[in-house]
Amino acid sequence: MAKGKVFIFFSAFFLFLVSPGLFPGHAFYIKAQEKTALVPIIIGNNFGKVYIRPKVKPLNEIKMKNIVRQKLDFSCGSATVATIFKYYLGLDVTEEQVINGLFKVGNVKKIIKRKGFSLLDIKKLAVALGYKVAGYKVDLKELASLNKPAIVSINLGNYKHFVIFKGVKNGRVFLSDPSRGNTVMSAGDFEKVWYKNIALVIFPKDEKAKFGISDEELNYIKSDFMRQSIYRQILPGYKTFSDF
Structure with missing residues (x-):
């Protein structure tokens, strides 16, 4: 039961980090993803990091x-x-x-x-x-x-x-x-x-x-x-x- 609560907590925390709808202050990360082609984008802190690979045009x-x-x-x-x-x-x-x-x-x-x-x-x-x-x-x-x-x-x-x-x-x-x-x-x-x-x-x-x-x-x-x-x-x- 405790493991289930921990999983739910970290799932909610992940959405908190990457969702501009839940936290508008993070919207700039999405814009950076669209413009940056060479440098990977890292979101997170001591609790963990999320790597978003930028889009590159063929x-x-x-x-x-x-x-x-x-x-x-x-x-x-x-x-x-x-x-x-x-x-x-x-x-x-x-x-x-x-x-x-x-x-x-x-x-x-x-x-x-x-x-x-x-x-x-x-x-x-x-x-x-x-x-x-x-x-x-x-x-x-x-x-x-x-x-x-x-x-x-x-x-x-x-x-x-x-x-x-x-x-x-x-x-x-x-x-x-x-x-x-x-x-x-x-x-x-x-x-x-x-x-x-x-x-x-x-x-x-x-x-x-x-x-x-x-x-x-x-x-x-x-x-x-x-x-x-x-x-x-x-x-x-x-x-x-x-x-x-």
């Missing part, structure tokens, strides 16, 4: 944060557009919806023949949705000065691949890659693979844009068919955030 979730992942080999263009729409312009769309839209506004025969979408297709879709679009042929410094996310094409071996340029800091270029996630390259490496120094910017509807590249040029900047093997290629300087 690495893949961090790498793909604010990115619509491409689901098909040829869909890097549609995934970058979906990412811009969803996380920059606030238009909640899926990659599948963007693909359908690109087929509706683009030349279906040309899309099938080249096995990918062009910047012109992307421009047409954005304009059809009421956005202003500008194409630029600039150097890296000028691209960074736009202070806007821009869709650019980079060379991966013999293939071209669409990514989103986010900015430059301390000599490093930050990109959103629909297949590899948030990535970073040195400025020098980016300039080597950036195709023809052309970038496409889709502006919010309340901003003005000045278009500087012809439709013919945008049509030429297309994404080639991406084989699965291309994802296994490693380019010097092309790294994910987890490599640092």
Whole structure:
């Protein structure tokens, strides 16, 4: 009987320590659990200690944060557009919806023949949705000065691949890659693979844009068919955030 009373006492004492509802002063322990990722949290005193293991986000979730992942080999263009729409312009769309839209506004025969979408297709879709679009042929410094996310094409071996340029800091270029996630390259490496120094910017509807590249040029900047093997290629300087 005495053992039963002792068990009940310590059970109640444990709830007293860890329950913010019973003891509001301990609520900060719960908040610390949500924010701390490296240091374990210890609750208790001479009567005993309770260890709470903090929650840690999966690495893949961090790498793909604010990115619509491409689901098909040829869909890097549609995934970058979906990412811009969803996380920059606030238009909640899926990659599948963007693909359908690109087929509706683009030349279906040309899309099938080249096995990918062009910047012109992307421009047409954005304009059809009421956005202003500008194409630029600039150097890296000028691209960074736009202070806007821009869709650019980079060379991966013999293939071209669409990514989103986010900015430059301390000599490093930050990109959103629909297949590899948030990535970073040195400025020098980016300039080597950036195709023809052309970038496409889709502006919010309340901003003005000045278009500087012809439709013919945008049509030429297309994404080639991406084989699965291309994802296994490693380019010097092309790294994910987890490599640092």
